[in-house]
Amino acid sequence: MNFETRTGPDLGDAAPVYPAATVPEWYRDAKLGFFVHWGLYSVPAWAPAHPPGGVPAEDAYAHHQYAEWYANTVRIPGSPTWRRHQEIYGPGCSYEDLADRWDAGGFDADAFVGELVGAGARYVVPTTKHHDGFCLWDTATTTFNAARRGPRRDLIGEFHDATRRAGARFGVYYSGALDWHVGDFPPIESDTDLFRFRRHDDAFARYAAAQLEELVTRFRPDVLWNDIEWPDGGKGAQEHGLAALFRRYFEAVPDGAINDRWGVPRHGYLTREYTHVEGVLDTPWESTRGLGYSFGYNQAEDATHSLSGAALIRLLADVVSKNGNLLINVGPRADGSIPDLQLAAMRELGAWLRRDGDAVYGTRPWVRAAEETGAPRAYTARPGIVNVIALDPAAGLLDLPVDLAEGTARWADGSLAGFERRADGGVDVVIPDALRGDAAAAVSITMNP
Template sequence: MLNFEDRTGPDLGSDAPEYPNVPVADWYRDAKLGFFIHWGLYSVPAWGTPKGAYKVQVEDAYTYHQYAEWYANTVRILGSPTQRHQAQTYGPGTTYEDLADLWHPDTFDADVLISQLTDAGGKYVVPTTKHHDGFCLWGTKTTPFNVVSRGPGRDLIKEIAEATRKHGARVGLYFSGALDWHVSEFPPIESDTDLFRFRRNDADYSRYAADQLQELVDNFSPDILWNDIDWPDGGKGREPYGLAALLGRYFDGNPDGVINDRWGVPLHGYLTREYSHVPEILEKPWEATRGLGASFGFNQNEGPEHTLTEAELVHLLIDVVSKNGNLLLNVGPRADGTIPEIQQERLRQLGAWMRVNGEAIYGTRPWTRCGEEFTPADRSPVSYTAKGDVLYIHALDPARGQVALPAEAASGPVEWLTAAGPVTSTVANGLTTIPAELRSQVAATARVRL
């Protein structure tokens, strides 16, 4: 996957603007777990090529795209499975944009959706306000291609933002800054090179994108601005509608606001890593993002085999946090706004684990090392998080029965977190025993003072 902090162009020389120098806010670094919501017009077909269904060469990856939210692009690639599905399901004369009038989430209840995410432990929520298809999920004045004028007939972002704050979580907003296929006439994207080649950089589009993002800031006061892919080059200078001016206004109005790194300019908030493993602690705050399955948008072709298991999900969260990251875990609702059952099950499992072990996740920072992976067969591999002088030891295979304490904490005492309260474990020869009631868990957590 691409690392977007490598993109800082174009080189404007002496005309380059100054960007606000704002550190990543502590509230964000303490939050550790947020939820992406990929819900939009693409949720009507809810169709992508399931991962592993074809033996795909690298050059054909976009033709067989596993991301259902890329439907509007994939459907235009000649011979793609998505193109065949569109013709068979909606008729050969139906366009992607015609699907807007088929989307009627009349029973959608934002309160129900958000409660499922906060019950799972989420501290911030980031819905997609406009994905690359250009369909806006708020009542924008910039285009009639939006949820108030078409299909749903209601401001979905307003409802989601209000419900998120009602449940005590922070509001983030995803925005596709560089790509908007509704107002572009490029060929379909078929490679990573095309991803940055086939995008508008003219002044008109730069103003259009800036006006939309300014609307989102003014209407919803987001705590996070999560931009995707890049920003139009025509808005990277000293223009009053330029990105530097826009972000300056955003931080002036929200000093605790946070941004990510996908703007294509020298300013990076936190780093993003999408469907990729980070091997060691990163010095700079970062965020891992992925879906519970292999797609962000709901893909009706996915099954349990494409979905993270409970153990994989909990281990992913621990791993990311141990390396100075946050996890932005995605849910992909159906067109009616309900979360598919298998995703709901994972949310319940994650929430149950967090209610017992959350103190070892929230508000922590990485320790001197992220963990010990290679251990004897009778000892669980571990990851570490820390909070002040407390070290948390996450046993990733509790069934093994023992954990080796690091030398810095070998004297104990050790307390294991359980639903009934902490359980003290003895230490002998640098080893501590995992309580029997925790050995069937996907991960168990001990705390010890340094």
């Protein structure tokens, strides 16, 4: 879903002046971040497993693939989630009652973040509050939070401290548009409802602003990742309005980054969710998705629904070649442990990046992302160097075009790449036997002056 096109009410001459939101170089260099969707929805940890080809549009919300939407889906009578909730928890148990059943006793922030950084993450973005309104930090705005109920821990504080200790950048996800805990709308059952059934009043705008202000004051996040939109009541020139919030944020974090899901005529980088981008985008952007079809942990999913390590590596290479970052999501169990299926893919990605990370980190797109014919590959570039990431090393040969044929080619270990010159002026690089079983292999071409 991409929401950057909606800009809220037309305020005319009363429209506020927004500060510049340049995408910082650290963010463009980082290339890989990890989302962490962990919350009250991790207690039931369930959504209908996504069938091949998806579900009809009219059933998309009743059969929502995102487990983190449980609080909405469970309110749709007759939905699979509604039926399962009655069977397991009984009709007298509301979604919010699950807060007192949440045991996060298996969560070790340093070990958890260590796995993310070990997988190659340069920034970490946990969900501080999803659409259900349950806050994961010790907020003064509501008692519906993890410090007062369930875990009785300031989980975002723990995430923040562990991420800083690990040397990674720290960001926060915040649901600005939706908070089902403080609203009385019916369940969302269509894309139209998504923008209709939510609060825009001044009181809710102040509530959202107070929460975001707390997060900025306490954690100085390197990334503000808002979801879907912002209440229209907070889009004016007020001190609790979004323009003023942005101004204070950039004063506190001058090299901070914001995304595009605010519903105002100012944004930082673009986001694309479960979307394939065809070519190089001029504007820095971020691809985001879960390792499976859900962001929150969905116990109904198995390996057939989840990216393998090889697929994850190839996804990262594709995104980076097109001027993007990958924000891949891990969805832990309620106790704070990472499911084995996700962990295996993460560790495979980390091992590949430890060898071929120079073809990813700190790079920029080349003149094109790939080739329309020949062996599948992804291009990235540094000054004087073009990296070619072979996405099918088993083929044994990587055909380089004429405009790369005169460079010096080396593998990650520094060894020269063997090649065979073709009649058309290009060359075929011979992929070493040791690399042919890998998901991808990067060769760097130093361009001769």
